[in-house]
Amino acid sequence: MVISVHQWFKTMPTLAEKKTARPAPRTAARPRPELIFGDFWEFDPAPETADPKIKPRYDLFIGGRMVAPTSGRYFDSINPANEQKLTELALGNATDVDLACQAASRAFEKWGKLPGKERGKYIYRIARLLQDRAREFAVAETRDNGKPIRETRDFDVPMAAAHFFYHAGWADKLDYVAPGRRLAPLGVVGQVIPWNFPLLMLSWKIAPALAAGNCVVIKPATNTPLTAVKLAEIFQDADLPPGVVNIVTGSGSTGGALMAHPATVKIAFTGSTEVGKVIMRSVADTDKKMTMELGGKAANIVFDDAPIDQAVEGIVNGIFFNQGQVCCAGSRLLVHEPVAEKVVSKLKNRLRVLRVGDPLDKNTDVGAIVSRDQLDTVKGYLDSGVQEGAEMWQPSCRLPAKGFYLPPTIFTGVTQSHRIAREEIFGPVLSIITFRTVDEAIEKANNTAYGLSAGVWTDKGSRILKMSTELKAGVVWANTFNKFDPTSPFGGYKESGFGREGGRQGLLDYAKLV
Numbered sequence: 001m002v003i004s005v006h007q008w009f010k011t012m013p014t015l016a017e018k019k020t021a022r023p024a025p026r027t028a029a030r031p032r033p034e035l036i037f038g039d040f041w042e043f044d045p046a047p048e049t050a051d052p053k054i055k056p057r058y059d060l061f062i063g064g065r066m067v068a069p070t071s072g073r074y075f076d077s078i079n080p081a082n083e084q085k086l087t088e089l090a091l092g093n094a095t096d097v098d099l100a101c102q103a104a105s106r107a108f109e110k111w112g113k114l115p116g117k118e119r120g121k122y123i124y125r126i127a128r129l130l131q132d133r134a135r136e137f138a139v140a141e142t143r144d145n146g147k148p149i150r151e152t153r154d155f156d157v158p159m160a161a162a163h164f165f166y167h168a169g170w171a172d173k174l175d176y177v178a179p180g181r182r183l184a185p186l187g188v189v190g191q192v193i194p195w196n197f198p199l200l201m202l203s204w205k206i207a208p209a210l211a212a213g214n215c216v217v218i219k220p221a222t223n224t225p226l227t228a229v230k231l232a233e234i235f236q237d238a239d240l241p242p243g244v245v246n247i248v249t250g251s252g253s254t255g256g257a258l259m260a261h262p263a264t265v266k267i268a269f270t271g272s273t274e275v276g277k278v279i280m281r282s283v284a285d286t287d288k289k290m291t292m293e294l295g296g297k298a299a300n301i302v303f304d305d306a307p308i309d310q311a312v313e314g315i316v317n318g319i320f321f322n323q324g325q326v327c328c329a330g331s332r333l334l335v336h337e338p339v340a341e342k343v344v345s346k347l348k349n350r351l352r353v354l355r356v357g358d359p360l361d362k363n364t365d366v367g368a369i370v371s372r373d374q375l376d377t378v379k380g381y382l383d384s385g386v387q388e389g390a391e392m393w394q395p396s397c398r399l400p401a402k403g404f405y406l407p408p409t410i411f412t413g414v415t416q417s418h419r420i421a422r423e424e425i426f427g428p429v430l431s432i433i434t435f436r437t438v439d440e441a442i443e444k445a446n447n448t449a450y451g452l453s454a455g456v457w458t459d460k461g462s463r464i465l466k467m468s469t470e471l472k473a474g475v476v477w478a479n480t481f482n483k484f485d486p487t488s489p490f491g492g493y494k495e496s497g498f499g500r501e502g503g504r505q506g507l508l509d510y511a512k513l514v
């Protein structure tokens, strides 16, 4: 039967019908009480129930197979939300790293010569398999890391898949990256990643390396190795040739052995500036190509003409996303004096309604800190802030009895000399500093050893241009914060490192021009 557009339109529900057909909004089902200072909302828990399919023990992924560590030793991975053991993982040592590098070197003989179109097919397959198992990976990541399921489900896993998709697209277009030149792979790449975005960092590292024709040996962080070994299952299911990617779990010394291994012609490290420097010193007399993605102490700058409510959302996202354990977190709020009081007051109201607790609960905004050590480090900064004279404020919230939790915390009355204004805390802690003029804002924002990111909130386009030119940061967000895209290069200046990840620039760091 053929129907006219007019008839078809008449079959559609009217707006009024649509409204009545819609499920009742959540707030109607669970009315939120009047906000009272220090009060908190009660929600029905809504735990994510997908099975993360965690095995009791994981070996190393070398040469396409799971193999036991030569030492026979394993370490526990703990769920930071409840302090229970999740699984155990192989403690790789220098011998295992050597075996992995040998496997990668052998694999490179073929993989490095494979037409880009063929390499791309494998990478696309990895992306699709990851999408297929997205919920499972989201739950596994949340259990291993403590970050809210909303973030792993809506950000970490889809973004990780997006990086594989994006780089699969590059694999057969390397001849167009630099007109007139050809892009050749480097060989075996050694990669070490941190615990704050475990799966995402794996994809940032592995996808461009493979697209450019390299083979990989990668070491995840001790705190969060789970999604790395689960990704090995995907590499196997994708029939990725053995040895193209090797995953060696272990400790800091495992990472050290990998970075220093003679087979790794390129090393890519993401982690703290402190460890980055140790690695740079250890390979100083080699000609390894290096990319260093290190720490940060970003300024999130709010001017008096900014859309304040939007800016407050940006401040919250900037520092409390992933419990503030983000290299580019907006951990210093620079706020224009005329609006400082208003911004702080609105910010406090917003923090009163953030939900801190079980990361598997879909209502949770702020989950668990990754480990007891990290929690202690962050608490040490709280003590330091108070001792140095800043004023600490936390909303009242009930924390779970077990697990590593901290309420979102802000400090006012912060001066630039305070440790909480200078050092990377890597937790849900915001240091608030005021300024009077544009130049003062620029000076204060740049008054840091780091240079990874910054945010600017203002109505004036000309001010955005001035700020983004003068701020010494790899990324400057305007009227937004923590926006990421695989097409966009990410990286730092000064002690935040060098080299870029993502985009064409990131690809160039994994290849040589011939």
Ligand code: TAP
Residues within 6 Å of the ligand: 192, 193, 194, 195, 196, 197, 219, 220, 221, 222, 223, 250, 251, 252, 253, 254, 255, 256, 257, 259, 270, 271, 272, 273, 274, 275, 276, 278, 279, 292, 293, 294, 295, 296, 326, 327, 328, 424, 426, 452, 492, 496, 497
């Ligand atoms: P780190 O303590 O530096 O650890 C990072 C990785 O290096 C881990 O896998 C760690 O292994 C390993 N490692 C430790 N000592 C090593 C050594 N001597 N040689 C080689 N590898 C070694 O950082 P973290 O605490 O995991 O992560 C937080 C830091 O990462 C923050 O400073 C954050 O800013 C930074 N980060 C930066 C970015 C970007 S893109 N710039 C992104 C995310 C995080 P173990 O876990 O086994 O100790």
